[in-house]
Amino acid sequence: MTDPTSPTVDSSTEEAQANATSRRAKGEFVRGVSKFRFHLGEDPYFPSEPGRYHLFVALNCPWCHRVTLARNMLGLEKSITMDVVFPSRTNEDDPIAANLWEFNPQRIATLTGTPLPECTAETGTGKRYRLAKQIYEAEGSDEASVPILYDKKTKRIVSNESAEIIRMLNKQAVQLGSSMSDADRPDIYPLGDDQATLRAKIDELNDLIYANINNGAYKAGFSSNQDVYAAAF
Ligand SMILES: N[C@@H](CCC(=O)N[C@@H](CS)C(=O)NCC(=O)O)C(=O)O
Numbered sequence: 001m002t003d004p005t006s007p008t009v010d011s012s013t014e015e016a017q018a019n020a021t022s023r024r025a026k027g028e029f030v031r032g033v034s035k036f037r038f039h040l041g042e043d044p045y046f047p048s049e050p051g052r053y054h055l056f057v058a059l060n061c062p063w064c065h066r067v068t069l070a071r072n073m074l075g076l077e078k079s080i081t082m083d084v085v086f087p088s089r090t091n092e093d094d095p096i097a098a099n100l101w102e103f104n105p106q107r108i109a110t111l112t113g114t115p116l117p118e119c120t121a122e123t124g125t126g127k128r129y130r131l132a133k134q135i136y137e138a139e140g141s142d143e144a145s146v147p148i149l150y151d152k153k154t155k156r157i158v159s160n161e162s163a164e165i166i167r168m169l170n171k172q173a174v175q176l177g178s179s180m181s182d183a184d185r186p187d188i189y190p191l192g193d194d195q196a197t198l199r200a201k202i203d204e205l206n207d208l209i210y211a212n213i214n215n216g217a218y219k220a221g222f223s224s225n226q227d228v229y230a231a232a233f
Contacts, residue, residue: 027225034161041172050079050177054124056148060087062214063162064147070166079177083120101132124150
């Protein structure tokens with residue numbers, strides 16, 4: 001079997017990258033392209049099996065949010081395990097670096113003065129990494145984002161692109177071990193020939209929501225130039 005080194009990229013789920021370097025230099029937030037784009041159940045390296053795959057998420061991240069919603073709606077909570085990072089990233093005094101997602105169930109939340117019960121240690125890789133970035137580093141990647149769909153068997157990242165993760169979970173729900181009957185489980189991206197119009201509508205809405213709402217918050221919030229901020233806002 002070929003080692004999965006050439007992921008297939010679905011260009012419909014990303015921002016235009018033209019002149020990204022100069023746009024960034026002018027203060028614009030230009031989201032990079034997610035690099036792990038394998039297809040669960042289609043790439044022979046990643047067959048669909050119950051209990052094999054794992055998600056790393058932040059509950060306050062809009063991209064993770066849609067993945068965790070899909071996992072629940074499709075009855076995959078038991079067959080796809082999941083770890084949750086602390087909702088604030090690492091501080092300036094972190095021994096590795098600031099602004100990274102951290103698995104730290106002991107970390108105290110400023111607002112409550114207590115740990116957060118939903119936060120977990122990292123249990124997917126077997127290494128108990130403290131930082132999501134370390135999961136990428138093990139693959140030679142400099143990315144650091146969540147969500148991550150991870151294969152516990154091969155210890156490889158399958159995908160870090162939420163729109164594609166959702167479609168894969170939907171398509172492979174039965175093979176992945178959904179606890180719901182076919183009658184009860186919603187089909188959130190119907191693949192039948194007669195559903196082409198609905199799929200086109202979902203894709204169109206996803207492009208609109210991705211660029212203007214989910215990523216829109218970043219384009220405004222992370223711009224470092226007032227005019228760029230105003231335009232994004
Ligand atoms: N294309 C990704 C975007 C994920 C993303 O940007 N996640 C943010 C959290 S809301 C993140 O982890 N950013 C940290 C980074 O990119 O270093 C997806 O939709 O899955």
